[in-house]
Amino acid sequence: MPEILIVEDNLLNMVVEADLLKSFGYEPKKAKDGFEALEVLSEIKIDLVLLDMELPKMHGLELLRRMKLNPETRNIRVIAVTGYCDSESEQEFLKAGCHAVLAKPINFGRFRSQVEEFLT
Numbered sequence: 001m002p003e004i005l006i007v008e009d010n011l012l013n014m015v016v017e018a019d020l021l022k023s024f025g026y027e028p029k030k031a032k033d034g035f036e037a038l039e040v041l042s043e044i045k046i047d048l049v050l051l052d053m054e055l056p057k058m059h060g061l062e063l064l065r066r067m068k069l070n071p072e073t074r075n076i077r078v079i080a081v082t083g084y085c086d087s088e089s090e091q092e093f094l095k096a097g098c099h100a101v102l103a104k105p106i107n108f109g110r111f112r113s114q115v116e117e118f119l120t
Helices: 011-023 034-043 060-069 087-096 108-119
Strands: 004-007 029-031 048-051 077-082 100-103
Touching: 004 011, 004 034, 011 108, 029 034, 034 048, 034 060, 048 060, 048 108, 060 077, 060 087, 077 087, 077 108, 087 100, 100 108
Parallel strands: 004 029, 004 048, 048 077, 077 100
Antiparallel strands: none
């Protein structure tokens, strides 16, 4: 079973994403900030990260930068899940190393197709 990590500080968004993933048959790991995410990434081989960009303590782009610098995590697929989905922000996230950008509020069909695309 692929391992998915949700990095999200908003409890409601975390619950929605986790419940969706569970309905698809996954058991996601969770982190509420970048430091917790780094801890999970050091303990478990993660296949996909769903990354909120506006996080407390460490911005999502900083977490992504640290992941890309680490040989153990640099190839993990990352989907930015963000409320900042204008074309400029989207290009910034893709250039930084995200594989896709999903806008909040989440479109359930697109969410599922993106998750499945990056896990196959």
